[in-house]
Amino acid sequence: MSASVIRDIHRNAPGAMTARPPSDTFTVGVMKMEVEGRDSARFDAVVTRAVGIVDETLAQDRRLRTRTMAFAGAHLTPGAGNYAPLDFLEIGLAEKLERDLPFLLIVTEVDLSSSSLTYTLALPSQLTNIAVLSTRRLDPGFWGDAPDPERMAGRLAALMLHCLGHLNGLRHAEAPDNVMYGLEGVGDLDRMERLEPEQVARIARSLPREARERSTRDGKGRFVLRILAEDAGAILGAVVRANPFRLLAMMPTMLAAALSVIVVLLFSAETWDVASAVSVAQIAMFSLICLASAAFVLYRAFAFDTLLSRDRRITESGIVTMAATILCLVLTLLLMFALFGGLMYLGIVTVFPERLMESWPGAGEATTAVDHLKLSLFLASMGVLAGSLGGRSDSRDLVRGVLFITEET
Structure with a gap:
């Protein structure tokens, strides 16, 4: 692994060769x-060497x-032999905030689980500017060849730079020697050493925006509104x-819970009475309340809580x-x-005949299109609310992975 990965970054970026004040520097935390902790000395040496290669590049x-x-002391519990990367990401969010880092690369020695692959080497999250990387499979010795710490460090450095590219908005490249190549196996990392001038220019443009991290202790309401805008x-x-x-599609329990409640309510005469008796405005208000409540329930179940520093x-x-x-979520x-x-x-409109609807509901006939619309909205609202409660049982890792992970590398 050479130091040529982003060699032309300020030669190609306009004005990048000029000296910058300290306030214009950005830290990549590793x-x-x-x-x-099975071989701490070896793990530390490999990470140190990889960071040295990245330093030469940066x-x-x-x-x-x-x-x-x-x-x-990261006390995490493995599942089926590997660890959930979202656990590392949650710890990283708090540490990134406390240490005031624009980018954070978390490197661990254990295997990371994957929702769609047999294993994953890294999971970058552009939303949080954090990437989780595993050294477990980078050593040729893991695959039965002779152990090679230097080659392992080179692969880790390439993986770090690949993730840093994702955090700055770069997409996959087709050339196998490009650092943003969509690698399929560990061996692909050995060739990933180059960035195109347009990729370099994009990093130069996006870096100040991606790395910017404003904060405040006072006037939090105004600050939140300004950031949202x-x-x-x-x-x-x-x-x-x-x-x-x-x-x-990742929340089958939520869908099943919603559908089961809706089916029961649909064949209840009391449900038809409620829907036919209330006004459209009342149904609309009820729907908004159900949606807001369901969003709150799901947010508390799946979101990361860290928002304020110490x-x-x-x-x-x-x-x-x-x-x-x-x-x-909304x-x-x-x-x-x-x-x-x-x-x-x-x-x-297809299952319930009009003749039945003239006499079944106790509050009066429910045969008009407005009656059908109000009932549909009422059932959908109840389904969403019930589904959110059942959705808390869906896999947190799967849902959080969809929300926060850019890709599984």
């Missing part, structure tokens, strides 16, 4: 988070520097990456993360609300 741009630290694009981008359709500072990244999470619930509302309306 946190060693050893869990099992030295080409005087705005970037690394800061190595350790987090001792200024970072609306970043929040919407995070929601698009998370994709409410995908998130809804000195009571509120940060820009914390606000953006919270807003993107809430917006994505859009997911609205999608479910529309889905069940449409299905209920279709079921009502």
Whole structure:
């Protein structure tokens, strides 16, 4: 692994060669988070060597520097032989806030679980500017070859730079020697040494925006409103990456709980009485209350709680993360609300004959389109509320992975 990964970063970026004041420098924190401690000296040496390679690379741009630290005593429980990367991410969020770091790369020696792959080497989260990396499979000795700590360190350095590229908005490249190549195996890291000039230019443009971290202890309300307005694009981008359709598909327990409640209520005459007796405005208000309650329940179940530092500072990244999470959950619930509302309306007009509806409800006939619409909205609202309670049983790692992880590398 050479130091050529971002060699041209300030040669290609306009004005990048000029000296910058200290306030224009950005720190990439590298946190060693050893869990099992089986070979601490070797793990520490590999990470130190990898950081040295990254330092050589980042030295080409005087705005970037690394800061190595350790987090001792991460007491995590493995599942099926590996560890949940979201546990590391949650710890990293608090440490990133306390240590005032714009970027944080968490390096651990244990295997990381994956929702879609047999194993994962790293999980970058552009929303939080944190990446979790594993050294477990980087050593050729893991695959039955002769152990090679230097090669292992080179692979880790390439993986760090790959994740840093994702945190700055770079997409995968097709060339196998590009640092942003969408690697399929550990061996691909041996060739990943180069960035194209346009990639370098994009990093130079996005770096100040991605690394900016404003905070305040006073006037938190005004600060939150200003950040929401200024970072609306970043929040919407995070929601698009998370994709409410995908998130809804990841929550089968929520869908099953909602559908079971709706089916029971649909065949209850009392439900028809309520829907036919109330006004459209009352149904609309009831729907809003149910959606807000369901969003609160899901947010408390799946969001990361860290928002304030020990000195009571509120940060820009914390606000953006919270807003993107809430917006994505609300859009997911609205999608479910529309889905069940449409299905209920279709079921009502096709399954329940008009003759039955003239006499079955005790509050009067329920045969008009308005009656059907009110009933559909009522059932969908109850389904969303019940679904949110059942949705708390869905896998936190799967849901949080959709919300916070950019990709599984």
